[in-house]
Amino acid sequence: MANGQEEKGGVKEMTEARWKREQALVQKILEKAPYAEGRVRRERRIEFKVPADRIRDFLTLLKENNFELMLQITVVDWLKEGEYELVYQMWSITHRTHAMVKMRIPRELDKARMPTVKDIYPVAETYERDAHDFYGVYFEGNEKMEMPWILDDAEQGLFPHRKDFDMLSYVKKKYKILDRFDENKDNYVI
Amino acid sequence: MVSQSELIKEARENGMELLPLDKDTYELFFGPQHMATENFSIILKMDGHRVVKAIANPGFLHRGFEKLAELRPWYTNIALLLRICVPEPDVPEAIYSMAVDELMGWEVPERAQWIRTTVLEMARVSAYLFWIMGLSFKLGVYTAGQWAAAYRERLMALFEELTGARVYHIYTIPGGVRRDIPGDKWLRQLKDTVEYIKSKLPDFDHLVFENYITFKRMEGIGVMDKKFALAEGVTGPNLRATGVPYDVRRMDPYLLYPELDFEVPVLKEGDALARALIRRYELEQDLYILEQLLEMRPPSGPYKVQDPRLKNLPRFKVPAGDAFAHVESTKGDFGAYVVSDGGNKPYRVQIRGPSIAHGIRVLEQLLVGARIADVPVILMSLDNCPPDIDR
Amino acid sequence: MPPLMTSRYDLERFGMMPNPAPRMADLFLITGYVTPKTLKRIIITYEMQPDPKYVLAHGSCPLNGGVYWDAYNAIKHLDRYIPVDVVIAGCMPRPEAVMDGIKKLMEMIENGTADGWKRYKENYEWYKKNQDELFGEGWREREARRWIPWLMDKKKKEE
Numbered sequence: 258m259a260n261g262q263e264e265k266g267g268v269k270e271m272t273e274a275r276w277k278r279e280q281a282l283v284q285k286i287l288e289k290a291p292y293a294e295g296r297v298r299r300e301r302r303i304e305f306k307v308p309a310d311r312i313r314d315f316l317t318l319l320k321e322n323n324f325e326l327m328l329q330i331t332v333v334d335w336l337k338e339g340e341y342e343l344v345y346q347m348w349s350i351t352h353r354t355h356a357m358v359k360m361r362i363p364r365e366l367d368k369a370r371m372p373t374v375k376d377i378y379p380v381a382e383t384y385e386r387d388a389h390d391f392y393g394v395y396f397e398g399n400e401k402m403e404m405p406w407i408l409d410d411a412e413q414g415l416f417p418h419r420k421d422f423d424m425l426s427y428v429k430k431k432y433k434i435l436d437r438f439d440e441n442k443d444n445y446v447i
Numbered sequence: 448m449v450s451q452s453e454l455i456k457e458a459r460e461n462g463m464e465l466l467p468l469d470k471d472t473y474e475l476f477f478g479p480q481h482m483a484t485e486n487f488s489i490i491l492k493m494d495g496h497r498v499v500k501a502i503a504n505p506g507f508l509h510r511g512f513e514k515l516a517e518l519r520p521w522y523t524n525i526a527l528l529l530r531i532c533v534p535e536p537d538v539p540e541a542i543y544s545m546a547v548d549e550l551m552g553w554e555v556p557e558r559a560q561w562i563r564t565t566v567l568e569m570a571r572v573s574a575y576l577f578w579i580m581g582l583s584f585k586l587g588v589y590t591a592g593q594w595a596a597a598y599r600e601r602l603m604a605l606f607e608e609l610t611g612a613r614v615y616h617i618y619t620i621p622g623g624v625r626r627d628i629p630g631d632k633w634l635r636q637l638k639d640t641v642e643y644i645k646s647k648l649p650d651f652d653h654l655v656f657e658n659y660i661t662f663k664r665m666e667g668i669g670v671m672d673k674k675f676a677l678a679e680g681v682t683g684p685n686l687r688a689t690g691v692p693y694d695v696r697r698m699d700p701y702l703l704y705p706e707l708d709f710e711v712p713v714l715k716e717g718d719a720l721a722r723a724l725i726r727r728y729e730l731e732q733d734l735y736i737l738e739q740l741l742e743m744r745p746p747s748g749p750y751k752v753q754d755p756r757l758k759n760l761p762r763f764k765v766p767a768g769d770a771f772a773h774v775e776s777t778k779g780d781f782g783a784y785v786v787s788d789g790g791n792k793p794y795r796v797q798i799r800g801p802s803i804a805h806g807i808r809v810l811e812q813l814l815v816g817a818r819i820a821d822v823p824v825i826l827m828s829l830d831n832c833p834p835d836i837d838r
Numbered sequence: 839m840p841p842l843m844t845s846r847y848d849l850e851r852f853g854m855m856p857n858p859a860p861r862m863a864d865l866f867l868i869t870g871y872v873t874p875k876t877l878k879r880i881i882i883t884y885e886m887q888p889d890p891k892y893v894l895a896h897g898s899c900p901l902n903g904g905v906y907w908d909a910y911n912a913i914k915h916l917d918r919y920i921p922v923d924v925v926i927a928g929c930m931p932r933p934e935a936v937m938d939g940i941k942k943l944m945e946m947i948e949n950g951t952a953d954g955w956k957r958y959k960e961n962y963e964w965y966k967k968n969q970d971e972l973f974g975e976g977w978r979e980r981e982a983r984r985w986i987p988w989l990m991d992k993k994k995k996e997e
Contacts, residue, residue: 417511
């Protein structure tokens, strides 16, 4: 296990030739979508990268290729690069594969806008409400953006899961407690 | 005698206005202070005793796990993340550990895989017994509920001997498990418990699952068909009750499941009765899996990965990348997506609970037209777990 | 908590029964952490109960925040908002520990030191000040009216 890195590299290249079914699936989808890139990560995990304005066409293409379930829409906040990465996670029951569709949008609150995909996958309405409440991504066409979701009225406009939201000072201000905890402490060795 | 207009005027002066909704309807809070919903609230617009519109109102249990997990080191997160789903405590530990194992590139030893599979199966059986208890209390058959709670206690005693706690076992960690099995006596006790619960299943059938009252109350309400369920992202026993044989243990095998032999029950009708009967069949299959595991006997060897990096846990670093892992829980498809940037704390941990798909949109659409007495039955047949939605 | 009401650690043999209606209840069990959204309902339910009433808090989260000490959505010190008589430590506390806490509460009732309801009446301004600082003034009316615009039909909303 100590020299696991090189051994993993060699073993991985040898078995990548075995993942023919996933390779064929990636090739079939990339033929119809020349604007995207895709690769096979391991058995039953494939990954695509798509530009932000072609997401609806790509998801319609995936739906025609038997990707029936949309599992989640994840937002990853890359503070240093100034971008949000949206990861659409799809699962196909016929092909038994998980596909991650990744795309990047700018991080500023007035520029983080995306078209909705809820007419292709109706469950995306709930996932988009989630992403809006915690990160501030606005999905155009989704009429439940203003509806209260999980956060209470006090935190409604603050988008608390962003990386520049300082949670400890907010908690101290709200609950007027925890004065004995040091704000400069970086690693909590619990 | 006071007239009605005087009463209305007096109410308005004291700030108690009467706001009617649309014609002949009223607003009912099926709120968190209720024995049927567990910390979940539904806002109903009622016409008489029929529901016209329903809005799901989650958020009573939100603690912000995804933000809290970014502030704690990798191994401390196990003690935090397992509090997401209480009836089934081992599942969030297992998915987080599997995702971190994939990021690190470890190969988990076989003894640890056997122990992890056994613990996951025991958690499934105890979660199904908890569900039978909830269903019996809502249907009014209190005897079966008390039996289910008593049999669940035997499993809790076994968990306590193995991991040290009844409910929050901090046991499955990235790289294996924390402690070894306490000897052969524990295995014999587990075998006796499995045989005991199996011998009591006909009693449950007699009282709950083959009872005319259950059929009359649950048949034909809350009907979903296959296309609707797939479009709404429903997974787990709710999806198998509409005819799709999707089980993560078969489609994306993990741990020791490729070597085990079990059936995946599928029904076609898609109503509340089908969902309840599927869970009964799965309980039987889980007991069969536990028997096979006990016959296999745990393989010998280490129960944790031997890695010198594990000597200093607070400074433990994981290489950069991202990984996705999912597991079949009793509610559905429980998944985790972990992103690392090479530091000693995770960069992003996202936990996807299965109830976010069938607790919000599906519930709102299935409740339209139901009677007020059907609302808890539909809720229990979907097996909604509110902490999954709120995280 | 469900194991307490069922056959192994039966509470009914001590004379306690779960009751969903607050108007007929004596004891209020708060099991675990509390979020502000739940705390509003807890305060309304607590004020609906008739005197004398007692509050039992489970776990270490109502005591000082517990595992969620730096979370924005978990109440750290529950005693500032409603009066708590007995706190049972542990995460989760065992059912035997809860029964021990109930026994201690019974002793306190016999001594006359379980006076949460008297404290609430006497110091009502202090409790009300803490509640209003957390939720904002007039939170009861706002909470009751919150969902009405989403339930009405479309054309009435536009009127």
